[in-house]
Amino acid sequence: MVPLNIIILLIILLGFCIAEFFLAKKQWTYGIILPVTFTVIAILVDPIILIAVLLLVIAFVIALLVGKAQDKKRTEMEKMHIQDLQ
Numbered sequence: 001m002v003p004l005n006i007i008i009l010l011i012i013l014l015g016f017c018i019a020e021f022f023l024a025k026k027q028w029t030y031g032i033i034l035p036v037t038f039t040v041i042a043i044l045v046d047p048i049i050l051i052a053v054l055l056l057v058i059a060f061v062i063a064l065l066v067g068k069a070q071d072k073k074r075t076e077m078e079k080m081h082i083q084d085l086q
Helices: 004-025 029-044 047-085
Strands: none
Touching: 004 029, 004 047, 029 047
16 A cells, blocks of 8 residues: 555645646646756755656647647738738
C-alpha cells in the first residue's frame, strides 16, 4: 500500500505541472520560475527533487510548443481575413 505522504506529494506535483503548463502556454516569462525554483531546492535539499524539475521542464516545453502552434494558426487566420477584406 502506498503511504499517504507520497500520494499527497504526487497530487501537489501534478498541480504544479498543470500550473506550469498554463503559465508557459501563454508564453509568460513566469513559466520558467517554477523549474528554476525547484532546481535550487533540489540542490539545497535533496537531489531526488530533480525528478520534479524534469517534469516541470517537460510541461514547460510542451506548453511552449502548443502556444507557438496556436499563435501560428492565429496568424494564418488573420492573414486570411485580411485577404478576404481586400
